Amino acid sequence: MDISQFVAQSIGTWRSQRSAHHLAFQHFEAVQSVVDITTLDMSDERVIALCKSYDVDPSSAIAPFHMQWEGESDWDEDAEPIKGETVLVPVPDANQPNHGQLLREQGYAETIEAAGKYYFTEDGMFVLETSYDRAAAEERIWFANPKLRFRVSMIKTSGGSGVVTASFASEIKTNA
Template sequence: MNIEQFVAQSLGEWRSMRSGHSLAFQQFEDVLSEITITQLDTDNKEIKEAIKNSSQPDDSSYISPFKMEWNAESDWEPDDPTAVSSGSCIIIPIPKDQTSGHLLRSVGYAESFPAESSYRFLNDGTFILETNYEQSIAQERIWFVSEHVRCRSSVLKTSEGSGILQSSFASEVRRIKV
């Protein structure tokens, strides 16, 4: 698996069911999400701006940029249990070689500001993503069970890596348009 294959296989609309365990708050959370992943044109001005504002050189060879949008309903919304969380981010892969590289994200997974992550693929095609934030480290794994089903797990650690703050597991099923 390489990043182009991974992005191509991820495009589309997904229904996600995620269970999370917040060790910091001693709380379980169930989240249902609608996720849409669309390919972006490499000349997109938001992509050029994100690269300019990153630590990557301006001549970075990025490929397969995409946009991810989501709407999520959680059973752990303290103020309003019917509240829907939504958002989007642009993700720009910059391969180092066939199985590893960097990702620029307009919004991070654990903290809401631009993030730079490193990625790699295991021999079985599992995508491993690690992002170092100011307050935490996020590690994600995404793997395809079949063409239309994928799984995702994540662990959020303290910035020193000494303690686990949160863990989650999601199964995601592609919406097939008939």
Template sequence: MNIEEFFQLSAGKWFSHRTSQHLALNQSEHSKSDIIIDTLAVDHPEATKLCQQYEINPSSASCAIKINWNGTMEKDQTKHSGSTVLVSVPDADNPSEGKLLREVVDAEKTPVAGHYKFDSDGALILTIEDENIWSEERLWFASPNLRMRVNVLKSFGGFSITSFTSEIRMGGFPPAAKASEAANSVSS
């Protein structure tokens, strides 16, 4: 699987259930969200703008998605919603890895590109590091309609959070040929 196939297979509406463990506080919390993932053309204005923010030539991008979410934290029923755009820029020497650009909404923060690569089993591994936080997330498809994620987030100030997320496709299926190809690669 490559990043383009992964983004295409991710398109659609998903129900997400996340369990997070705050290691320093020995507390866990649960959240549920509806997530909508839309593929964008690499020349879409939002994708082009994002490349410009990172000072990367938009022609280097291979694919883009927009993610919208709306959910609640079970502990205090806090609502959370938002959206972000992601753009992949493959490494010229090794297209199975590269930079992942993420929309930054806080104008005071400097954009930090993440790094993606594919593990030998087809899982996508995302790593982001800045002066305050290190994060690694592993995403994979158990089937075309079931996606899993595990994440470790460490602050250089001392806290750590781990999470497990399961996402079930609720609609907006990818093209049948792509889903079939991805299903074959997931099951092999």
């Protein structure tokens, strides 16, 4: 598995069922959402702008994509629907093709730009580590089959040892 194959497999519309475990107080949160992942052209101005803001030469980026999600959590029944979108741009390492950077217009954990480091394990699991100001996130994504992917995320305090939230998403592709 390399980043191009991984992005290609991810393109589509996914029905996502996500459980978040808030570990300190043993709370379960259930989130149902629809996630749309579409390819972007390398020439897309949002891709170029994101590369620029990280001083990355756009020619070293590959397979940029757009992600959009909309869903509902059972955490607070009165809350507005969870909604968002972001642009993601992979930048493989020149020397280690299974490693690279993933630039993101807007993070999940904080609404700021973020650049995470990714690698693939030998059995095709994508692992992404992102450091924020006061927290760090680790995300693992893998395909059980072409129409089913799993996503495990954890949010750690910036010290790194304290994991505050772990979450698990099962995502079923509803179209090609």
